[in-house]
Amino acid sequence: MSEAGGIQGRCHCGRIGFSFDTPLAPQDLPLRRCSCSFCRRHGARTCSDPAGSVRFEISEPAALRRYRFGLRSADFLLCAECGTYLAALIEHDGKAYATLNANCFEQAETLTQDAPIVVYESETLEQRTARRVAKWTPVSGPI
Numbered sequence: 001m002s003e004a005g006g007i008q009g010r011c012h013c014g015r016i017g018f019s020f021d022t023p024l025a026p027q028d029l030p031l032r033r034c035s036c037s038f039c040r041r042h043g044a045r046t047c048s049d050p051a052g053s054v055r056f057e058i059s060e061p062a063a064l065r066r067y068r069f070g071l072r073s074a075d076f077l078l079c080a081e082c083g084t085y086l087a088a089l090i091e092h093d094g095k096a097y098a099t100l101n102a103n104c105f106e107q108a109e110t111l112t113q114d115a116p117i118v119v120y121e122s123e124t125l126e127q128r129t130a131r132r133v134a135k136w137t138p139v140s141g142p143i
């Protein structure tokens with residue numbers, strides 16, 4: 001599962017990082033631009049793979065900031081030190097799922113594939129949870 005060559009990502013200062021294992025090559029990963037007011041402000045390109053897994057690596061737990069808004073159904077993970085938006089996280093039935101900000105990947109500069117704009121604002125909470133559980137990346141380890 002955690003073969004060498006997983007995708008590494010981190011915030012600008014490096015206090016918070018992640019290791020993303022996916023069978024897909026970085027250039028084949030599906031990227032999205034979420035149209036919500038939070039993601040637009042960050043210019044985030046997000047990425048997930050339900051067949052992969054992600055492990056967060058937090059060298060300084062006090063630097064992890066969780067932000068909620070709207071339906072308050074996910075934690076948006078930010079570094080309190082450098083301000084980077086790294087990922088969004090949900091827990092459902094005892095499991096955690098994340099979508100990652102691909103702009104934090106080591107390979108971010110080489111990801112030139114399209115990142116279509118997606119609009120989720122008409123979803124109900126139930127629809128939103130079902131989509132995230134189906135499409136986001138399972139989280140391994142603590143967060």
Ligand SMILES: [Zn+2]
Nearest residue numbers: 011013079082
């Ligand atoms: Zn940071």
